[in-house]
Amino acid sequence: MFEFVKHLFKLQFLLIVIAIFTGVYYNEIINWAVHKYADPASESIAIKFQNPEEPALSERLFTRDDLAQFNGENDAPLYLAIIGTVFDVTKGAKHYGPGCAYNFFVGRDASVSFINGQFEKFDEDEADDVVTLRPNDLISLENWQQFYRREYVYKGKLIGRFYDKNGEPTSYNHKYMMLLEQAKAAKAQAEQLREVYPDCNIEWSVERGSHVWCTTTSGGKQREWVGYPRQLFEIGANNFRCACVQDKDLDTTEVMLKEYENCAPHAHECYYKVD
Ligand code: HEM
Structure with missing residues:
Protein backbone atom coordinates (compact mmCIF):
# COMPACT_ATOMS: atom_id res chain seq x y z
CA MET A 1 0.00 0.00 0.00
CA PHE A 2 2.83 2.37 1.03
CA GLU A 3 4.67 1.56 -2.26
CA PHE A 4 1.55 2.39 -4.25
CA VAL A 5 1.16 5.84 -2.56
CA LYS A 6 4.89 6.55 -3.24
CA HIS A 7 4.37 5.81 -6.95
CA LEU A 8 1.31 8.05 -7.01
CA PHE A 9 3.33 10.95 -5.57
CA LYS A 10 6.13 10.37 -8.12
CA LEU A 11 3.61 10.39 -10.96
CA GLN A 12 2.00 13.58 -9.68
CA PHE A 13 5.42 15.24 -9.38
CA LEU A 14 6.28 14.23 -12.97
CA LEU A 15 2.99 15.65 -14.28
CA ILE A 16 3.59 18.98 -12.48
CA VAL A 17 7.11 19.24 -14.01
CA ILE A 18 5.72 18.53 -17.53
CA ALA A 19 2.95 21.13 -17.07
CA ILE A 20 5.45 23.83 -15.96
CA PHE A 21 7.82 22.99 -18.83
CA THR A 22 5.00 23.10 -21.39
CA GLY A 23 3.76 26.44 -20.05
CA VAL A 24 7.21 28.08 -20.16
CA TYR A 25 8.24 26.66 -23.54
CA TYR A 26 4.77 26.69 -25.16
CA ASN A 27 5.73 28.82 -28.20
CA GLU A 28 8.99 26.95 -28.80
CA ILE A 29 7.22 23.58 -28.71
CA ILE A 30 4.53 24.71 -31.14
CA ASN A 31 7.13 26.25 -33.48
CA TRP A 32 9.16 23.07 -33.41
CA ALA A 33 6.10 20.96 -34.18
CA VAL A 34 4.94 23.18 -37.02
CA HIS A 35 8.40 23.28 -38.61
CA LYS A 36 8.78 19.54 -38.23
CA TYR A 37 5.57 18.90 -40.13
CA ALA A 38 5.75 21.87 -42.50
CA ASP A 39 5.83 21.38 -46.25
CA PRO A 40 9.44 20.51 -47.13
CA ALA A 41 9.10 22.32 -50.49
CA SER A 42 9.26 25.62 -48.68
CA GLU A 43 11.96 26.26 -46.17
CA SER A 44 11.75 30.02 -45.78
CA ILE A 45 8.70 29.71 -43.64
CA ALA A 46 7.83 32.24 -41.00
CA ILE A 47 5.19 31.14 -38.59
CA LYS A 48 3.05 33.64 -36.78
CA PHE A 49 0.17 33.24 -34.46
CA GLN A 50 -2.57 35.75 -35.09
CA ASN A 51 -3.91 35.77 -31.57
CA PRO A 52 -2.56 33.64 -28.73
CA GLU A 53 -6.12 33.20 -27.42
CA GLU A 54 -7.26 31.57 -30.69
CA PRO A 55 -6.36 28.08 -31.86
CA ALA A 56 -2.86 28.12 -33.35
CA LEU A 57 -3.56 29.36 -36.86
CA SER A 58 -0.31 29.25 -38.76
CA GLU A 59 0.39 31.83 -41.37
CA ARG A 60 3.24 31.58 -43.78
CA LEU A 61 5.30 34.24 -45.48
CA PHE A 62 6.08 33.46 -49.13
CA THR A 63 8.73 34.92 -51.35
CA ARG A 64 7.80 35.19 -55.02
CA ASP A 65 10.00 32.16 -55.73
CA ASP A 66 8.31 30.13 -52.97
CA LEU A 67 4.90 30.90 -54.39
CA ALA A 68 5.95 30.07 -57.94
CA GLN A 69 6.61 26.46 -56.84
CA PHE A 70 2.93 25.91 -56.03
CA ASN A 71 1.95 25.64 -59.66
CA GLY A 72 0.47 22.15 -59.87
CA GLU A 73 3.49 20.77 -61.76
CA ASN A 74 4.61 17.33 -60.53
CA ASP A 75 1.64 17.11 -58.17
CA ALA A 76 2.55 20.33 -56.34
CA PRO A 77 -0.44 22.05 -54.72
CA LEU A 78 -2.02 25.06 -56.46
CA TYR A 79 -1.58 28.39 -54.69
CA LEU A 80 -2.40 31.88 -55.90
CA ALA A 81 -2.04 35.34 -54.39
CA ILE A 82 -4.41 38.25 -54.57
CA ILE A 83 -3.60 41.65 -53.03
CA GLY A 84 -0.63 39.98 -51.36
CA THR A 85 -2.66 37.24 -49.64
CA VAL A 86 -2.02 33.62 -50.57
CA PHE A 87 -4.68 30.91 -50.95
CA ASP A 88 -4.54 27.20 -51.61
CA VAL A 89 -6.89 26.66 -54.57
CA THR A 90 -6.06 22.99 -55.08
CA LYS A 91 -9.69 22.00 -54.59
CA GLY A 92 -10.49 24.14 -57.67
CA ALA A 93 -8.01 22.19 -59.82
CA LYS A 94 -10.55 22.04 -62.68
CA HIS A 95 -10.13 25.84 -63.00
CA TYR A 96 -6.52 26.30 -61.88
CA GLY A 97 -4.70 23.09 -62.77
CA PRO A 98 -2.07 22.95 -65.55
CA GLY A 99 -3.75 23.56 -68.92
CA CYS A 100 -6.99 24.85 -67.32
CA ALA A 101 -8.60 28.23 -68.03
CA TYR A 102 -7.35 30.03 -64.91
CA ASN A 103 -3.99 28.32 -64.44
CA PHE A 104 -2.48 31.69 -65.24
CA PHE A 105 -3.33 32.95 -61.72
CA VAL A 106 -1.46 30.16 -60.01
CA GLY A 107 1.99 30.66 -58.45
CA ARG A 108 1.84 34.46 -58.58
CA ASP A 109 -0.03 37.58 -57.58
CA ALA A 110 -1.77 38.75 -60.75
CA SER A 111 -4.35 40.94 -58.99
CA VAL A 112 -4.68 43.36 -61.93
CA SER A 113 -5.72 40.51 -64.25
CA PHE A 114 -8.78 39.84 -62.09
CA ILE A 115 -9.97 43.21 -63.37
CA ASN A 116 -8.65 43.61 -66.90
CA GLY A 117 -9.00 39.93 -67.87
CA GLN A 118 -5.52 40.07 -69.39
CA PHE A 119 -4.17 36.54 -68.98
CA GLU A 120 -1.41 36.48 -71.55
CA LYS A 121 0.57 39.67 -72.16
CA PHE A 122 1.94 40.01 -68.75
CA ASP A 123 4.52 42.08 -66.87
CA GLU A 124 5.32 40.21 -63.64
CA ASP A 125 6.45 43.45 -61.92
CA GLU A 126 3.22 45.30 -62.59
CA ALA A 127 0.79 42.42 -62.21
CA ASP A 128 -0.09 43.37 -58.63
CA ASP A 129 0.17 47.15 -59.03
CA VAL A 130 -3.45 47.96 -58.24
CA VAL A 131 -3.47 51.57 -57.09
CA THR A 132 -4.14 52.92 -60.58
CA LEU A 133 -7.34 50.86 -60.89
CA ARG A 134 -10.64 52.73 -60.94
CA PRO A 135 -12.46 52.98 -57.61
CA ASN A 136 -15.15 50.45 -58.53
CA ASP A 137 -12.48 48.06 -59.78
CA LEU A 138 -10.77 48.22 -56.39
CA ILE A 139 -14.06 47.15 -54.85
CA SER A 140 -14.45 44.29 -57.38
CA LEU A 141 -10.92 43.15 -56.62
CA GLU A 142 -11.67 43.09 -52.90
CA ASN A 143 -14.77 41.02 -53.70
CA TRP A 144 -12.52 38.50 -55.44
CA GLN A 145 -10.29 38.38 -52.36
CA GLN A 146 -13.35 37.76 -50.17
CA PHE A 147 -14.42 35.03 -52.57
CA TYR A 148 -11.08 33.25 -52.01
CA ARG A 149 -11.36 33.70 -48.24
CA ARG A 150 -14.81 32.10 -48.36
CA GLU A 151 -14.17 29.29 -50.82
CA TYR A 152 -10.53 28.32 -50.38
CA VAL A 153 -7.85 27.93 -47.73
CA TYR A 154 -5.90 30.97 -46.60
CA LYS A 155 -2.17 30.19 -46.42
CA GLY A 156 -0.37 33.46 -45.69
CA LYS A 157 1.18 36.55 -47.20
CA LEU A 158 3.41 37.25 -50.15
CA ILE A 159 6.50 39.31 -49.39
CA GLY A 160 6.63 42.18 -51.85
CA ARG A 161 4.28 44.98 -52.75
CA PHE A 162 1.75 44.51 -49.94
CA TYR A 163 3.74 42.91 -47.11
CA ASP A 164 7.32 43.30 -45.93
CA LYS A 165 9.58 40.45 -44.90
CA ASN A 166 8.06 40.46 -41.40
CA GLY A 167 4.54 40.17 -42.78
CA GLU A 168 3.70 43.76 -41.89
CA PRO A 169 1.67 45.87 -44.35
CA THR A 170 3.86 48.10 -46.54
CA SER A 171 3.19 51.80 -47.17
CA TYR A 172 1.89 50.74 -50.60
CA ASN A 173 -0.64 48.52 -48.80
CA HIS A 174 -1.73 51.49 -46.64
CA LYS A 175 -2.21 53.55 -49.77
CA TYR A 176 -4.26 50.77 -51.36
CA MET A 177 -6.41 50.48 -48.20
CA MET A 178 -7.00 54.22 -48.19
CA LEU A 179 -8.06 54.20 -51.86
CA LEU A 180 -10.33 51.23 -51.19
CA GLU A 181 -12.00 53.04 -48.28
CA GLN A 182 -12.47 56.12 -50.46
CA ALA A 183 -13.96 53.96 -53.23
CA LYS A 184 -16.41 52.40 -50.76
CA ALA A 185 -17.41 55.78 -49.37
CA ALA A 186 -17.98 57.15 -52.89
CA LYS A 187 -20.04 54.08 -53.77
CA ALA A 188 -22.16 54.43 -50.63
CA GLN A 189 -22.71 58.10 -51.41
CA ALA A 190 -23.68 57.30 -55.02
CA GLU A 191 -26.16 54.71 -53.73
CA GLN A 192 -27.65 57.27 -51.37
CA LEU A 193 -28.01 59.70 -54.27
CA ARG A 194 -29.77 57.01 -56.30
CA GLU A 195 -32.49 56.92 -53.64
CA VAL A 196 -33.19 60.62 -54.22
C1 HEM B 1 -11.95 39.59 -66.12
C2 HEM B 1 -12.35 38.45 -66.68
C3 HEM B 1 -12.50 37.15 -65.92
C4 HEM B 1 -11.88 36.73 -64.78
C5 HEM B 1 -10.81 37.45 -63.97
C6 HEM B 1 -12.39 35.41 -64.47
C7 HEM B 1 -11.99 34.65 -63.40
C8 HEM B 1 -12.52 33.44 -63.07
C9 HEM B 1 -12.04 32.61 -62.00
C10 HEM B 1 -10.89 32.96 -61.09
C11 HEM B 1 -12.80 31.51 -61.97
C12 HEM B 1 -12.66 30.34 -61.00
C13 HEM B 1 -13.54 30.58 -59.79
C14 HEM B 1 -13.42 29.48 -58.77
O1 HEM B 1 -12.35 29.34 -58.16
O2 HEM B 1 -14.43 28.79 -58.55
C15 HEM B 1 -13.77 31.61 -63.03
C16 HEM B 1 -14.70 30.65 -63.33
C17 HEM B 1 -15.52 30.71 -64.44
N1 HEM B 1 -15.56 31.70 -65.37
FE1 HEM B 1 -14.43 33.36 -65.41
N2 HEM B 1 -13.31 35.07 -65.40
C18 HEM B 1 -13.42 36.10 -66.31
C19 HEM B 1 -14.21 36.14 -67.42
C20 HEM B 1 -15.09 35.16 -67.78
C21 HEM B 1 -15.92 35.21 -68.96
C22 HEM B 1 -15.93 36.34 -69.97
C23 HEM B 1 -16.66 34.08 -68.95
C24 HEM B 1 -17.68 33.60 -69.93
C25 HEM B 1 -17.61 33.78 -71.23
C26 HEM B 1 -16.29 33.32 -67.78
C27 HEM B 1 -16.83 32.12 -67.42
C28 HEM B 1 -16.49 31.39 -66.30
C29 HEM B 1 -17.11 30.11 -65.95
C30 HEM B 1 -18.20 29.38 -66.73
C31 HEM B 1 -16.49 29.69 -64.78
C32 HEM B 1 -16.70 28.38 -64.06
C33 HEM B 1 -17.79 28.48 -63.05
C34 HEM B 1 -17.87 27.16 -62.29
O3 HEM B 1 -17.71 26.10 -62.89
O4 HEM B 1 -18.03 27.21 -61.06
N3 HEM B 1 -15.33 34.00 -67.11
N4 HEM B 1 -13.59 32.80 -63.68
Missing part, protein backbone atom coordinates in the same frame (compact mmCIF):
# COMPACT_ATOMS: atom_id res chain seq x y z
CA TYR A 197 -32.45 60.69 -57.96
CA PRO A 198 -33.33 57.22 -59.33
CA ASP A 199 -32.10 56.12 -62.75
CA CYS A 200 -34.25 56.64 -65.87
CA ASN A 201 -35.30 53.81 -68.16
CA ILE A 202 -33.08 53.81 -71.25
CA GLU A 203 -33.40 52.22 -74.67
CA TRP A 204 -31.70 52.75 -77.98
CA SER A 205 -32.71 52.23 -81.61
CA VAL A 206 -31.02 53.04 -84.93
CA GLU A 207 -34.01 55.14 -86.08
CA ARG A 208 -34.59 57.27 -83.00
CA GLY A 209 -31.28 57.08 -81.10
CA SER A 210 -31.48 57.11 -77.29
CA HIS A 211 -34.76 57.23 -75.45
CA VAL A 212 -34.80 58.05 -71.73
CA TRP A 213 -37.96 58.13 -69.61
CA CYS A 214 -39.19 58.09 -66.04
CA THR A 215 -41.92 56.02 -64.39
CA THR A 216 -42.88 55.36 -60.76
CA THR A 217 -40.60 52.31 -60.80
CA SER A 218 -37.67 53.39 -63.01
CA GLY A 219 -34.24 52.73 -61.55
CA GLY A 220 -35.81 49.92 -59.53
CA LYS A 221 -37.09 52.47 -56.95
CA GLN A 222 -40.83 52.18 -56.27
CA ARG A 223 -42.18 55.69 -55.52
CA GLU A 224 -45.22 58.03 -55.67
CA TRP A 225 -43.75 60.46 -58.17
CA VAL A 226 -42.54 60.01 -61.78
CA GLY A 227 -39.90 62.74 -62.22
CA TYR A 228 -38.23 64.42 -65.19
CA PRO A 229 -35.16 63.03 -66.98
CA ARG A 230 -32.02 65.03 -66.33
CA GLN A 231 -28.32 64.47 -66.98
CA LEU A 232 -26.90 64.11 -63.47
CA PHE A 233 -23.22 64.87 -62.85
CA GLU A 234 -21.92 63.99 -59.40
CA ILE A 235 -19.50 66.47 -57.83
CA GLY A 236 -16.02 65.82 -59.26
CA ALA A 237 -17.27 63.43 -61.97
CA ASN A 238 -17.08 64.26 -65.67
CA ASN A 239 -19.56 61.66 -66.87
CA PHE A 240 -23.26 61.67 -66.21
CA ARG A 241 -26.16 59.28 -65.77
CA CYS A 242 -29.80 59.87 -66.58
CA ALA A 243 -31.73 60.52 -63.37
CA CYS A 244 -35.42 61.12 -62.64
CA VAL A 245 -35.79 64.33 -60.69
CA GLN A 246 -38.91 65.52 -58.87
CA ASP A 247 -40.08 69.17 -58.88
CA LYS A 248 -38.71 70.02 -55.43
CA ASP A 249 -35.15 68.94 -56.43
CA LEU A 250 -34.89 70.65 -59.80
CA ASP A 251 -32.77 73.47 -58.29
CA THR A 252 -30.59 71.30 -56.05
CA THR A 253 -26.91 72.13 -55.52
CA GLU A 254 -26.15 68.64 -54.19
CA VAL A 255 -25.43 67.46 -57.74
CA MET A 256 -25.29 69.18 -61.12
CA LEU A 257 -28.40 68.67 -63.25
CA LYS A 258 -28.58 69.41 -66.96
CA GLU A 259 -31.66 69.32 -69.14
CA TYR A 260 -31.66 67.16 -72.28
CA GLU A 261 -31.46 69.19 -75.48
CA ASN A 262 -34.69 69.48 -77.47
CA CYS A 263 -36.68 68.14 -74.54
CA ALA A 264 -39.30 70.14 -72.61
CA PRO A 265 -38.26 70.76 -68.95
CA HIS A 266 -41.38 68.96 -67.66
CA ALA A 267 -41.47 66.10 -70.17
CA HIS A 268 -41.30 62.61 -68.63
CA GLU A 269 -39.36 61.30 -71.65
CA CYS A 270 -36.67 62.60 -74.00
CA TYR A 271 -35.09 61.39 -77.25
CA TYR A 272 -31.58 62.30 -78.27
CA LYS A 273 -28.92 61.25 -80.76
CA VAL A 274 -25.18 61.04 -80.06
CA ASP A 275 -22.97 61.65 -83.13
Whole structure:
Protein backbone atom coordinates (compact mmCIF):
# COMPACT_ATOMS: atom_id res chain seq x y z
CA MET A 1 0.00 0.00 0.00
CA PHE A 2 2.83 2.37 1.03
CA GLU A 3 4.67 1.56 -2.26
CA PHE A 4 1.55 2.39 -4.25
CA VAL A 5 1.16 5.84 -2.56
CA LYS A 6 4.89 6.55 -3.24
CA HIS A 7 4.37 5.81 -6.95
CA LEU A 8 1.31 8.05 -7.01
CA PHE A 9 3.33 10.95 -5.57
CA LYS A 10 6.13 10.37 -8.12
CA LEU A 11 3.61 10.39 -10.96
CA GLN A 12 2.00 13.58 -9.68
CA PHE A 13 5.42 15.24 -9.38
CA LEU A 14 6.28 14.23 -12.97
CA LEU A 15 2.99 15.65 -14.28
CA ILE A 16 3.59 18.98 -12.48
CA VAL A 17 7.11 19.24 -14.01
CA ILE A 18 5.72 18.53 -17.53
CA ALA A 19 2.95 21.13 -17.07
CA ILE A 20 5.45 23.83 -15.96
CA PHE A 21 7.82 22.99 -18.83
CA THR A 22 5.00 23.10 -21.39
CA GLY A 23 3.76 26.44 -20.05
CA VAL A 24 7.21 28.08 -20.16
CA TYR A 25 8.24 26.66 -23.54
CA TYR A 26 4.77 26.69 -25.16
CA ASN A 27 5.73 28.82 -28.20
CA GLU A 28 8.99 26.95 -28.80
CA ILE A 29 7.22 23.58 -28.71
CA ILE A 30 4.53 24.71 -31.14
CA ASN A 31 7.13 26.25 -33.48
CA TRP A 32 9.16 23.07 -33.41
CA ALA A 33 6.10 20.96 -34.18
CA VAL A 34 4.94 23.18 -37.02
CA HIS A 35 8.40 23.28 -38.61
CA LYS A 36 8.78 19.54 -38.23
CA TYR A 37 5.57 18.90 -40.13
CA ALA A 38 5.75 21.87 -42.50
CA ASP A 39 5.83 21.38 -46.25
CA PRO A 40 9.44 20.51 -47.13
CA ALA A 41 9.10 22.32 -50.49
CA SER A 42 9.26 25.62 -48.68
CA GLU A 43 11.96 26.26 -46.17
CA SER A 44 11.75 30.02 -45.78
CA ILE A 45 8.70 29.71 -43.64
CA ALA A 46 7.83 32.24 -41.00
CA ILE A 47 5.19 31.14 -38.59
CA LYS A 48 3.05 33.64 -36.78
CA PHE A 49 0.17 33.24 -34.46
CA GLN A 50 -2.57 35.75 -35.09
CA ASN A 51 -3.91 35.77 -31.57
CA PRO A 52 -2.56 33.64 -28.73
CA GLU A 53 -6.12 33.20 -27.42
CA GLU A 54 -7.26 31.57 -30.69
CA PRO A 55 -6.36 28.08 -31.86
CA ALA A 56 -2.86 28.12 -33.35
CA LEU A 57 -3.56 29.36 -36.86
CA SER A 58 -0.31 29.25 -38.76
CA GLU A 59 0.39 31.83 -41.37
CA ARG A 60 3.24 31.58 -43.78
CA LEU A 61 5.30 34.24 -45.48
CA PHE A 62 6.08 33.46 -49.13
CA THR A 63 8.73 34.92 -51.35
CA ARG A 64 7.80 35.19 -55.02
CA ASP A 65 10.00 32.16 -55.73
CA ASP A 66 8.31 30.13 -52.97
CA LEU A 67 4.90 30.90 -54.39
CA ALA A 68 5.95 30.07 -57.94
CA GLN A 69 6.61 26.46 -56.84
CA PHE A 70 2.93 25.91 -56.03
CA ASN A 71 1.95 25.64 -59.66
CA GLY A 72 0.47 22.15 -59.87
CA GLU A 73 3.49 20.77 -61.76
CA ASN A 74 4.61 17.33 -60.53
CA ASP A 75 1.64 17.11 -58.17
CA ALA A 76 2.55 20.33 -56.34
CA PRO A 77 -0.44 22.05 -54.72
CA LEU A 78 -2.02 25.06 -56.46
CA TYR A 79 -1.58 28.39 -54.69
CA LEU A 80 -2.40 31.88 -55.90
CA ALA A 81 -2.04 35.34 -54.39
CA ILE A 82 -4.41 38.25 -54.57
CA ILE A 83 -3.60 41.65 -53.03
CA GLY A 84 -0.63 39.98 -51.36
CA THR A 85 -2.66 37.24 -49.64
CA VAL A 86 -2.02 33.62 -50.57
CA PHE A 87 -4.68 30.91 -50.95
CA ASP A 88 -4.54 27.20 -51.61
CA VAL A 89 -6.89 26.66 -54.57
CA THR A 90 -6.06 22.99 -55.08
CA LYS A 91 -9.69 22.00 -54.59
CA GLY A 92 -10.49 24.14 -57.67
CA ALA A 93 -8.01 22.19 -59.82
CA LYS A 94 -10.55 22.04 -62.68
CA HIS A 95 -10.13 25.84 -63.00
CA TYR A 96 -6.52 26.30 -61.88
CA GLY A 97 -4.70 23.09 -62.77
CA PRO A 98 -2.07 22.95 -65.55
CA GLY A 99 -3.75 23.56 -68.92
CA CYS A 100 -6.99 24.85 -67.32
CA ALA A 101 -8.60 28.23 -68.03
CA TYR A 102 -7.35 30.03 -64.91
CA ASN A 103 -3.99 28.32 -64.44
CA PHE A 104 -2.48 31.69 -65.24
CA PHE A 105 -3.33 32.95 -61.72
CA VAL A 106 -1.46 30.16 -60.01
CA GLY A 107 1.99 30.66 -58.45
CA ARG A 108 1.84 34.46 -58.58
CA ASP A 109 -0.03 37.58 -57.58
CA ALA A 110 -1.77 38.75 -60.75
CA SER A 111 -4.35 40.94 -58.99
CA VAL A 112 -4.68 43.36 -61.93
CA SER A 113 -5.72 40.51 -64.25
CA PHE A 114 -8.78 39.84 -62.09
CA ILE A 115 -9.97 43.21 -63.37
CA ASN A 116 -8.65 43.61 -66.90
CA GLY A 117 -9.00 39.93 -67.87
CA GLN A 118 -5.52 40.07 -69.39
CA PHE A 119 -4.17 36.54 -68.98
CA GLU A 120 -1.41 36.48 -71.55
CA LYS A 121 0.57 39.67 -72.16
CA PHE A 122 1.94 40.01 -68.75
CA ASP A 123 4.52 42.08 -66.87
CA GLU A 124 5.32 40.21 -63.64
CA ASP A 125 6.45 43.45 -61.92
CA GLU A 126 3.22 45.30 -62.59
CA ALA A 127 0.79 42.42 -62.21
CA ASP A 128 -0.09 43.37 -58.63
CA ASP A 129 0.17 47.15 -59.03
CA VAL A 130 -3.45 47.96 -58.24
CA VAL A 131 -3.47 51.57 -57.09
CA THR A 132 -4.14 52.92 -60.58
CA LEU A 133 -7.34 50.86 -60.89
CA ARG A 134 -10.64 52.73 -60.94
CA PRO A 135 -12.46 52.98 -57.61
CA ASN A 136 -15.15 50.45 -58.53
CA ASP A 137 -12.48 48.06 -59.78
CA LEU A 138 -10.77 48.22 -56.39
CA ILE A 139 -14.06 47.15 -54.85
CA SER A 140 -14.45 44.29 -57.38
CA LEU A 141 -10.92 43.15 -56.62
CA GLU A 142 -11.67 43.09 -52.90
CA ASN A 143 -14.77 41.02 -53.70
CA TRP A 144 -12.52 38.50 -55.44
CA GLN A 145 -10.29 38.38 -52.36
CA GLN A 146 -13.35 37.76 -50.17
CA PHE A 147 -14.42 35.03 -52.57
CA TYR A 148 -11.08 33.25 -52.01
CA ARG A 149 -11.36 33.70 -48.24
CA ARG A 150 -14.81 32.10 -48.36
CA GLU A 151 -14.17 29.29 -50.82
CA TYR A 152 -10.53 28.32 -50.38
CA VAL A 153 -7.85 27.93 -47.73
CA TYR A 154 -5.90 30.97 -46.60
CA LYS A 155 -2.17 30.19 -46.42
CA GLY A 156 -0.37 33.46 -45.69
CA LYS A 157 1.18 36.55 -47.20
CA LEU A 158 3.41 37.25 -50.15
CA ILE A 159 6.50 39.31 -49.39
CA GLY A 160 6.63 42.18 -51.85
CA ARG A 161 4.28 44.98 -52.75
CA PHE A 162 1.75 44.51 -49.94
CA TYR A 163 3.74 42.91 -47.11
CA ASP A 164 7.32 43.30 -45.93
CA LYS A 165 9.58 40.45 -44.90
CA ASN A 166 8.06 40.46 -41.40
CA GLY A 167 4.54 40.17 -42.78
CA GLU A 168 3.70 43.76 -41.89
CA PRO A 169 1.67 45.87 -44.35
CA THR A 170 3.86 48.10 -46.54
CA SER A 171 3.19 51.80 -47.17
CA TYR A 172 1.89 50.74 -50.60
CA ASN A 173 -0.64 48.52 -48.80
CA HIS A 174 -1.73 51.49 -46.64
CA LYS A 175 -2.21 53.55 -49.77
CA TYR A 176 -4.26 50.77 -51.36
CA MET A 177 -6.41 50.48 -48.20
CA MET A 178 -7.00 54.22 -48.19
CA LEU A 179 -8.06 54.20 -51.86
CA LEU A 180 -10.33 51.23 -51.19
CA GLU A 181 -12.00 53.04 -48.28
CA GLN A 182 -12.47 56.12 -50.46
CA ALA A 183 -13.96 53.96 -53.23
CA LYS A 184 -16.41 52.40 -50.76
CA ALA A 185 -17.41 55.78 -49.37
CA ALA A 186 -17.98 57.15 -52.89
CA LYS A 187 -20.04 54.08 -53.77
CA ALA A 188 -22.16 54.43 -50.63
CA GLN A 189 -22.71 58.10 -51.41
CA ALA A 190 -23.68 57.30 -55.02
CA GLU A 191 -26.16 54.71 -53.73
CA GLN A 192 -27.65 57.27 -51.37
CA LEU A 193 -28.01 59.70 -54.27
CA ARG A 194 -29.77 57.01 -56.30
CA GLU A 195 -32.49 56.92 -53.64
CA VAL A 196 -33.19 60.62 -54.22
CA TYR A 197 -32.45 60.69 -57.96
CA PRO A 198 -33.33 57.22 -59.33
CA ASP A 199 -32.10 56.12 -62.75
CA CYS A 200 -34.25 56.64 -65.87
CA ASN A 201 -35.30 53.81 -68.16
CA ILE A 202 -33.08 53.81 -71.25
CA GLU A 203 -33.40 52.22 -74.67
CA TRP A 204 -31.70 52.75 -77.98
CA SER A 205 -32.71 52.23 -81.61
CA VAL A 206 -31.02 53.04 -84.93
CA GLU A 207 -34.01 55.14 -86.08
CA ARG A 208 -34.59 57.27 -83.00
CA GLY A 209 -31.28 57.08 -81.10
CA SER A 210 -31.48 57.11 -77.29
CA HIS A 211 -34.76 57.23 -75.45
CA VAL A 212 -34.80 58.05 -71.73
CA TRP A 213 -37.96 58.13 -69.61
CA CYS A 214 -39.19 58.09 -66.04
CA THR A 215 -41.92 56.02 -64.39
CA THR A 216 -42.88 55.36 -60.76
CA THR A 217 -40.60 52.31 -60.80
CA SER A 218 -37.67 53.39 -63.01
CA GLY A 219 -34.24 52.73 -61.55
CA GLY A 220 -35.81 49.92 -59.53
CA LYS A 221 -37.09 52.47 -56.95
CA GLN A 222 -40.83 52.18 -56.27
CA ARG A 223 -42.18 55.69 -55.52
CA GLU A 224 -45.22 58.03 -55.67
CA TRP A 225 -43.75 60.46 -58.17
CA VAL A 226 -42.54 60.01 -61.78
CA GLY A 227 -39.90 62.74 -62.22
CA TYR A 228 -38.23 64.42 -65.19
CA PRO A 229 -35.16 63.03 -66.98
CA ARG A 230 -32.02 65.03 -66.33
CA GLN A 231 -28.32 64.47 -66.98
CA LEU A 232 -26.90 64.11 -63.47
CA PHE A 233 -23.22 64.87 -62.85
CA GLU A 234 -21.92 63.99 -59.40
CA ILE A 235 -19.50 66.47 -57.83
CA GLY A 236 -16.02 65.82 -59.26
CA ALA A 237 -17.27 63.43 -61.97
CA ASN A 238 -17.08 64.26 -65.67
CA ASN A 239 -19.56 61.66 -66.87
CA PHE A 240 -23.26 61.67 -66.21
CA ARG A 241 -26.16 59.28 -65.77
CA CYS A 242 -29.80 59.87 -66.58
CA ALA A 243 -31.73 60.52 -63.37
CA CYS A 244 -35.42 61.12 -62.64
CA VAL A 245 -35.79 64.33 -60.69
CA GLN A 246 -38.91 65.52 -58.87
CA ASP A 247 -40.08 69.17 -58.88
CA LYS A 248 -38.71 70.02 -55.43
CA ASP A 249 -35.15 68.94 -56.43
CA LEU A 250 -34.89 70.65 -59.80
CA ASP A 251 -32.77 73.47 -58.29
CA THR A 252 -30.59 71.30 -56.05
CA THR A 253 -26.91 72.13 -55.52
CA GLU A 254 -26.15 68.64 -54.19
CA VAL A 255 -25.43 67.46 -57.74
CA MET A 256 -25.29 69.18 -61.12
CA LEU A 257 -28.40 68.67 -63.25
CA LYS A 258 -28.58 69.41 -66.96
CA GLU A 259 -31.66 69.32 -69.14
CA TYR A 260 -31.66 67.16 -72.28
CA GLU A 261 -31.46 69.19 -75.48
CA ASN A 262 -34.69 69.48 -77.47
CA CYS A 263 -36.68 68.14 -74.54
CA ALA A 264 -39.30 70.14 -72.61
CA PRO A 265 -38.26 70.76 -68.95
CA HIS A 266 -41.38 68.96 -67.66
CA ALA A 267 -41.47 66.10 -70.17
CA HIS A 268 -41.30 62.61 -68.63
CA GLU A 269 -39.36 61.30 -71.65
CA CYS A 270 -36.67 62.60 -74.00
CA TYR A 271 -35.09 61.39 -77.25
CA TYR A 272 -31.58 62.30 -78.27
CA LYS A 273 -28.92 61.25 -80.76
CA VAL A 274 -25.18 61.04 -80.06
CA ASP A 275 -22.97 61.65 -83.13
C1 HEM B 1 -11.95 39.59 -66.12
C2 HEM B 1 -12.35 38.45 -66.68
C3 HEM B 1 -12.50 37.15 -65.92
C4 HEM B 1 -11.88 36.73 -64.78
C5 HEM B 1 -10.81 37.45 -63.97
C6 HEM B 1 -12.39 35.41 -64.47
C7 HEM B 1 -11.99 34.65 -63.40
C8 HEM B 1 -12.52 33.44 -63.07
C9 HEM B 1 -12.04 32.61 -62.00
C10 HEM B 1 -10.89 32.96 -61.09
C11 HEM B 1 -12.80 31.51 -61.97
C12 HEM B 1 -12.66 30.34 -61.00
C13 HEM B 1 -13.54 30.58 -59.79
C14 HEM B 1 -13.42 29.48 -58.77
O1 HEM B 1 -12.35 29.34 -58.16
O2 HEM B 1 -14.43 28.79 -58.55
C15 HEM B 1 -13.77 31.61 -63.03
C16 HEM B 1 -14.70 30.65 -63.33
C17 HEM B 1 -15.52 30.71 -64.44
N1 HEM B 1 -15.56 31.70 -65.37
FE1 HEM B 1 -14.43 33.36 -65.41
N2 HEM B 1 -13.31 35.07 -65.40
C18 HEM B 1 -13.42 36.10 -66.31
C19 HEM B 1 -14.21 36.14 -67.42
C20 HEM B 1 -15.09 35.16 -67.78
C21 HEM B 1 -15.92 35.21 -68.96
C22 HEM B 1 -15.93 36.34 -69.97
C23 HEM B 1 -16.66 34.08 -68.95
C24 HEM B 1 -17.68 33.60 -69.93
C25 HEM B 1 -17.61 33.78 -71.23
C26 HEM B 1 -16.29 33.32 -67.78
C27 HEM B 1 -16.83 32.12 -67.42
C28 HEM B 1 -16.49 31.39 -66.30
C29 HEM B 1 -17.11 30.11 -65.95
C30 HEM B 1 -18.20 29.38 -66.73
C31 HEM B 1 -16.49 29.69 -64.78
C32 HEM B 1 -16.70 28.38 -64.06
C33 HEM B 1 -17.79 28.48 -63.05
C34 HEM B 1 -17.87 27.16 -62.29
O3 HEM B 1 -17.71 26.10 -62.89
O4 HEM B 1 -18.03 27.21 -61.06
N3 HEM B 1 -15.33 34.00 -67.11
N4 HEM B 1 -13.59 32.80 -63.68
